[in-house]
Amino acid sequence: MSRMKYPPSVEPWFVKLYQTEHDRVFQVTYALCGDRPTAEDATQEAFARALERWDHLRDQSWAAGWVTSTALNVARRMLRRRRWLPGSGPVDVDPVADGALDLWQAVRRLPRRQQQAVTLHYAFDLPLAEVAQVMSCREGTVKAHLAHAREALRTRLEGAADER
DSSP states (O other): OOOOOOOTTSSHHHHHHHHHHHHHHHHHHHHHHOHHHHHHHHHHHHHHHHHHHHHHTOOOOTTTHHHHHHHHHHHHHHHHHHSSSTTOOOOOOOOOOTTTTTTTHHTTTSSSHHHHHHHIIIIIIOOOOHHHHHHHSSSHHHHOOOOHHHHHHHHHHHHHHOOO
8 A cells, every 4th residue: 555755844743643543544444435446545635634734633632533534534425426427337345255244245234324333443443432533423422323233234134144
């Protein structure tokens, strides 16, 4: 994966944010959109936007959450635009191992906020407070999204298992 090039004048704080958060932001974005090139582009775009706004983000504890949220929004817009382009193909989704339930396909069918909550909390093991920060909502809202997502996944995956 290519890394963003930054001029020597960029503050060490931004460089540290980029180095510590880049892989996590990419992984979260890729897990939710299922398309590697889109996730890479969205991650780079989010960090470029963060650099443009660095004067405002510099000392904020939520800067990493802002970058993650921005990458997810950029990826979603990119995928939405792609669907409207004539001749655009389907999104590249990684296949699931033989015999395994297609959990990620089921997660990708959830409403967007439930997808985000499930991926951030369960796949990336973020605490509820940090998930709430990334999603720009309250912890109670995250809990509600997770509860609805678990119920929807349970229903879908039990139905898929019954069909096998």
